[in-house]
Amino acid sequence: YLLGQTTNAAGVVTAANQNDINSLAPINVNAIKGAAKPTASIVEKINLPADAATAATFQSSAEVFDSLGVSNTVVQTWTKTATANTWTLSLANPVLTSNTSGSATGTIPAASKTFTVTFAGDGSLASVVAAGGATGSPQTVTISSWTTGANNSSISLDLGTIGATDGLTQFSSNTATPALTISSVTGDGLRFGNLSSLSIDDSGLVTAGFDNGLKQPIDQIPIATFPNPDGLTHISGSVYAISSNAGNYVLQLPNQGSAGSIVASAVEESTTDTSTEFNKLIVAQQAYSAAAQIISTVKTLYDTLAQAVR
Known part of the structure; x- marks a missing residue:
């Protein structure tokens, strides 16, 4: 083994x-x-419409896998406030992805349930402040009391780099009616496999x-x-x-100190020296030929002796 x-x-x-x-x-x-991977990170790249009216709301969602590999959906509600370049992000408690109209499957505490998001005049992300006082991006969102019995989740919610446009942005929408432009919402969780x-x-x-x-x-x-x-x-x-x-x-460990290396998925080549083996074969062949010649000579002598007796 x-x-x-x-x-x-x-x-x-x-x-x-x-x-x-x-x-x-x-x-x-x-x-x-088999194994599953609980969601530990979510990265969002979304443009919030700068031309939206005050109090306008928009929704997006993120898929979250618990430690048992069950897929859940967290609905995100974006609300534009009366303060310039300021939005509120509210997270709903997760529900089963297979039944989004069903009851909540976990609980997100108030401290990481609501965020105030502000943008600079050039559309870049200026700040993210959680209801619990945490600032910056990414933010940590915890989910407890999973109805599936899964372990509590701690998720890094990456809304982009402060001062950059690699995550959340605020530019005018490219549609007649203001709307979110969702480039991607990606998580690292995986269902059972x-x-x-x-x-x-x-x-x-x-x-x-x-x-x-x-x-x-x-x-x-x-x-x-x-x-x-x-x-x-x-x-x-x-x-x-x-x-x-x-x-x-x-x-x-392999390749450390005096230890050798490991070559996986490979068959060791033969260490036989073919030149040496061919030389041995030639010597054996010559010895056989010499022995055969001796036997032939002895047979001739016996035949001659037998004829002399007659």
């Missing part, structure tokens, strides 16, 4: 002592179950791929090095065992 050390989602080995051989365990593909692939990179990191697009590190393959590798006990082929002559082992 291929042995590895368990890692967290960031690919960091979780064992307290990474040089402990007991931290190694067989990598069991059958034990890898099954294991579809497994890969090992040059650093020895084993990554599981799922059919929902999620790629998640699961194990790290270390390389054991010895002060005297020639002292290892040869078992067979390229298999060696630890011995006292080799010294104490050290588990290292």
Whole structure:
């Protein structure tokens, strides 16, 4: 079995002592179950119509996945205030994407439920202030009490860079009736998916791929090095065992220190020296020919002796 050390989602080995051989365990593909990824970040690129009337409201929405992979929708309401270049963003509690008219599936606290958004005279984002007092972008939106039983969510809501036009902007709409221009509202969450692939990179990191697009590190393959590798006990082929002559082992990451590298998805080429083997074949052939010649000569002598007796 291929042995590895368990890692967290960031690919960091979780064992307290990474040089402990007991931290190694067989990598069991059958034990890898399906996985989902909760939404941790939402990035929005929306233009709010500068030509909208005061108190005009517009809606957009963002898809949010909880930790169980359930898809939810958060409706966003944008309201233009009487103050120049100022809007209010209100977030509704999430509802199931499959039933947007149903009951709320989670709760967004008041502190991150409403935001005051202002723009500069050139249409760039000037400020974002949450009801709870947090300023700037991105803002943190938390969702608790999921009806699915999922863990609480903490989501980074990126509305763009302050002083730039890479997120929210305020320019005149290009329609007869003022409306939002939604370039994109993207999140990083993923619904539940099954294991579809497994890969090992040059650093020895084993990554599981799922059919929902999620790629998640699961194990790290270390390389054991010895002060005297020639002292290892040869078992067979390229298999060696630890011995006292080799010294104490050290588990290292591939390509670090004296550790070698890992080449994944490759078959080791033969280490046979064809020139040497051909020379051996020629010598064996010549020896066979000489032996055959001796046998032929002896046979001739016996035949001659037999005729002399007659």
